[in-house]
Amino acid sequence: MRQKELKLVxxxxxxxxAMAFEKQCKTDGAPxxxxxxxxxxxxxxGLSWCASPDDKGALxxxxxxxxxxxxxxxxxxx
Amino acid sequence: MIYLDNAATTQTKPEEVINAxxxxxxRLGNAGRGAHGASLGASRTVFDTRVLLQEFFxxxxxxxxxxxxxSTESLNIAIKGVLSKGDHVxxxxxxxxxxxxxxxxxxxxGIEHSFINADPMGNPVYEDFEKLIRPNTKAIxxxxxxxxxxxxxxxxxxxxxxxxxGLIFIVDASQTAGVFxxxxxxxxxxxxxxxxHKGLLGPQGTGGMYVxxxxxxxxxxxxxxxxxxxxxxxxxxxxTKLEAGTLNGHGIAGLDAALRYINRYGMTSIREKEESLMxxxxxxxxxxxxxxxxxxxxxxxxCGIVSLNIGDYDSSEVSDELFTRFGVATRPGAHCAPLxxxxxxxxxxxxxxxxxxxxxxxxxxxxxxxxVNILATE
Numbered sequence: 518m519r520q521k522e523l524k525l526v527x528x529x530x531x532x533x534x535a536m537a538f539e540k541q542c543k544t545d546g547a548p549x550x551x552x553x554x555x556x557x558x559x560x561x562x563g564l565s566w567c568a569s570p571d572d573k574g575a576l577x578x579x580x581x582x583x584x585x586x587x588x589x590x591x592x593x594x595x
Numbered sequence: 596m597i598y599l600d601n602a603a604t605t606q607t608k609p610e611e612v613i614n615a616x617x618x619x620x621x622r623l624g625n626a627g628r629g630a631h632g633a634s635l636g637a638s639r640t641v642f643d644t645r646v647l648l649q650e651f652f653x654x655x656x657x658x659x660x661x662x663x664x665x666s667t668e669s670l671n672i673a674i675k676g677v678l679s680k681g682d683h684v685x686x687x688x689x690x691x692x693x694x695x696x697x698x699x700x701x702x703x704x705g706i707e708h709s710f711i712n713a714d715p716m717g718n719p720v721y722e723d724f725e726k727l728i729r730p731n732t733k734a735i736x737x738x739x740x741x742x743x744x745x746x747x748x749x750x751x752x753x754x755x756x757x758x759x760x761g762l763i764f765i766v767d768a769s770q771t772a773g774v775f776x777x778x779x780x781x782x783x784x785x786x787x788x789x790x791x792h793k794g795l796l797g798p799q800g801t802g803g804m805y806v807x808x809x810x811x812x813x814x815x816x817x818x819x820x821x822x823x824x825x826x827x828x829x830x831x832x833x834x835t836k837l838e839a840g841t842l843n844g845h846g847i848a849g850l851d852a853a854l855r856y857i858n859r860y861g862m863t864s865i866r867e868k869e870e871s872l873m874x875x876x877x878x879x880x881x882x883x884x885x886x887x888x889x890x891x892x893x894x895x896x897x898c899g900i901v902s903l904n905i906g907d908y909d910s911s912e913v914s915d916e917l918f919t920r921f922g923v924a925t926r927p928g929a930h931c932a933p934l935x936x937x938x939x940x941x942x943x944x945x946x947x948x949x950x951x952x953x954x955x956x957x958x959x960x961x962x963x964x965x966x967v968n969i970l971a972t973e
Contacts, residue, residue: 531835532627532821533658536642553630563822564630564638587832 521594525573527566527580528554530587535564541583542566547575557593567595597923597959602742602770602900602950604792604799609856612849616798619848626844627821637844644851645834651854652787653778654805661804661834662842666769667693668815669788669804672837673765674698674736676812677786680705682733687711687719688934689741689748694767695934698736707731713938716891717744724756734763739777740770743935743946744890745873745900747775754783763810769793770898773857774866785810794865796857797850800843812837860953868953869899872960876949877901879964883971889939889946899951905971910945913970917947921966925949 529535539551549568558565568576570592580588598606619640624633626641645657654660663669674697678684684701686694688710698708709727711719724735735757740747750766757764765786768777773794779787784805791801806812817829818839830836857865874895880886885906891897905913914927928945929936936942949963 530822530830530832531658532638533642533645533834534832536638537657539639540642551630551635560825561822562824564627 523570523592524595525568525570525576526552526555526558526591526593526595527568527576528558528589528591529564529566529585532564534585534587535566537583538566538579538585538588541579542576545575545579545582547579548572549576552595555593555595558591596918597921597955597962599949599951599955599959599963600924600926601952601955602745602793602898602948603926605794605796605952605954607952607954608796608798608849609853611856612797612852615852616845616849619845623844623848625821626842628841640848640851641842641844644847644854647851647854648803648805651858652805653780655780655808658833659805659808661806661837662847663802663804664800664843665792665802666767666788666790669790669802670694670736670765670767671697672812672815673786673788673804673806674734675701675815676837677734677763677765677810678706679733681731683707683709683729683731684734684736685709685711685724685727685732686736687738687748688713688938689717689719689743689746690736690738690932690934691742691767691769692931692933693769694736694738710934713935716893717741717746717889717935717939718891719748719753721749721752721756724753725760728760728762732760732762734765736765736767738767738770739775740768740898741890741932741935742770742898742900743930743932743939743948744902745770745898745950746891747771747897750782750784757785758783770900773853774862774869774899776862779805779807786812791846791850791853795850795853797853798846801846801850804837806833806837814839816840865953869951870895870897872951872953872955872957873897873899873901875957875960876951876964879960880967883968885971886967889941900948901950902946902948903967904941904944904946905967907944910947913947916970917963917966921962921969923963923966
């Protein structure tokens, strides 16, 4: 297994929200990719967006643009 | 075969719809069940289709669009999800069993119902909606177009009545979605139920519903969602709340292609072709002796349906002759709309329904007219 790195991870309550977020990130050129939600955050499955902690501003812009309320941001080793 | 049973399902699908399903079956995993390429591919397809449907029906948010297997599932979710013990619901005699049976089934739970009658032309008696509203009335359920006569219902008018009285307005668009413009905001629709395999030209097993933000619909099914796995309850967020279990990703890929086809071809062009074929058929059969046509033909702005009987002949016999001798596929009987037939007095005889697609040709219509003429006069 590769070495873990500190990442910014954003979680969603539904797959639909995750897809809306991914689509907007692609449109806006916001960096990152979808990964399974790390167990350090929840064991409850689902998708999360993984990016560098430096990209927090760009991701918050996407959240604001979509008016997503059910998202949480974490910093964790991924 | 001359296929004139498009109100049951559109048999001819755009080639791109078929290709999209095949491609999806080669390529897609399970939507919302992982972050690998196959699963994400399915999730993206499902979401793209959700956005297309949102735009197609003028909804406020893609999360308002829920995928189901068909209109029947959508209507069951809607009717059973908004009504509770002690409520009253109003439906119409134009409605299909996909509305009537859920409504009847709720009698046992102490949920009352009333039905709006039809006038002699088969249109709902609009004046009766307000007369039937009671203090405990919660919702009005109404079809947008009769699957028996093809008559359209003035949905905006009924929506205004519903909202004037604070009622939830549920619309069955099984016969109209894809052919007639539907804007849920302009028409005052709180819940829109549609199927993918008729006018929307998608595969069977696809369908869906629009649920306005703020309308609380209890889930009919509880199960896997790919998210919140340790939550003992169905997630409360839309659309996941109403989408338990694996979605029909392959079918939805076909529906996606079908929506793009309709957007490209133009809904107006599709409707004008269907109306033109319907008019040609109507004009061709209306003067044949012993042919009786049902429904309101004062305007041809109606679903592409002409239902008729020949004398006292059983509609099943006529339909069978049409197919076995002339290769014309029609639908006889009651069309799962018993109250409409009671209103028209056709419970015993049924009617023979001819229903048209923009893929039909004028030559096919002329063959069908010729066949009716022969059966009626020989």
